[in-house]
């Protein structure tokens with residue numbers, strides 16, 4: 001059994017790559033944005049990708065990376081509108097809904113904790129109708145720090161007063177899991193298949209699920 005549910009009272013869940021297929025975000029940033037950028041600058045998609053790569057790289061792990069306003073301005077593209085354009089690709093990962101339904105019937109407090117910008121979060125909730133399953137939905141943009149930063153966890157704990165020893169975080173980002181571990185959250189689970197279109201990842205430092213059936217044992 002991966003989690004002893006008897007010892008857990010708070011479940012923190014990441015959104016993209018944990019509950020939702022990361023294929024949407026990967027396709028959006030790696031294919032769709034370069035395509036639109038290429039059209040706008042009258043260059044090839046390949047050169048657009050080459051120009052964008054270092055810009056994306058330099059913002060990794062920063063709050064701006066997740067900020068649609070930042071990218072709309074930096075790239076002179078309406079990122080929110082572009083997301084709506086391909087929102088048909090937004091999809092819930094396998095067995096997530098069953099897991100959330102089961103959690104809803106339990107006594108666990110369930111909180112969505114995401115680095116996604118509010119516009120992106122709203123679009124995804126509108127497309128998936130998952131908001132009903134959460135007691136609280138927290139965007140790191142409301143807190144002012146991304147999950148990679150200790151300040152995020154300090155402030156989240158002040159807001160939600162969870163016990164680090166009886167809390168589990170499920171998140172596909174190793175940088176986020178490392179940050180939560182440093183803060184002291186005791187139960188940490190990774191996701192080995194955040195993108196259904198990519199091969200399974202080998203995760204060494206944390207127990208990892210391929211899908212949520214593995215966490216439903218004992219719940």
Ligand SMILES: [Mg+2]
Pocket residue numbers: 014015016017018171172173
């Ligand atoms: Mg994620």
